[in-house]
Amino acid sequence: MKIKSELLNIETETGIQIYNLTPKVQDWIERVGLQNGQITLFSRHTTTALAINEYEERLLVDIKAYLNKLAPENDRYLHNDLHLRVVPPDEPMNAHSHLMAMTLSTSEVIPVMDSKLALGTWQSLLFFELDGPRQRTVLVQALGEFE
Secondary structure (H helix, E strand, O other): OEEEEEEEEEEOOOEEEEEEOHHHHHHHHHHHOEEEEEEEEEEOOOOEEEEEEOOOHHHHHHHHHHHHHHOOOOOOOHHHOHHHOOOOOOOOOOHHHHHHHHHOEOEEEEEEEOOEEOOOOOOEEEEEEEEEOOEEEEEEEEEEEEO
């Protein structure tokens, strides 16, 4: 068994955005030659998340609405009292983004069989930007049999 790792770079747009990482990850699997094993994906930010679900336009709208109901941007949050803590000059008021990220996940583990992600018919690997626009990275690490 071998291990290969890489950081995937993602340039995100403003607000809440949901990206389908499936093609990018599948391309990486083929590039590194993973035949069988598993990949772990890890989001390296406190206001992003990962999930496996359907990447369907109306569902994405529903997901964004659901997250906004859980943690509305305009609610009162102590984390947003920027004058009470030491922060960089460009620090955003983003407590709602942290709370949304906590309801999701920072990582996913997916089996790989015959150099293909072993996802179900409607499953996609989703990356959630909850505080964009930003430059983001996702660690992808493969464990398994390589060509």
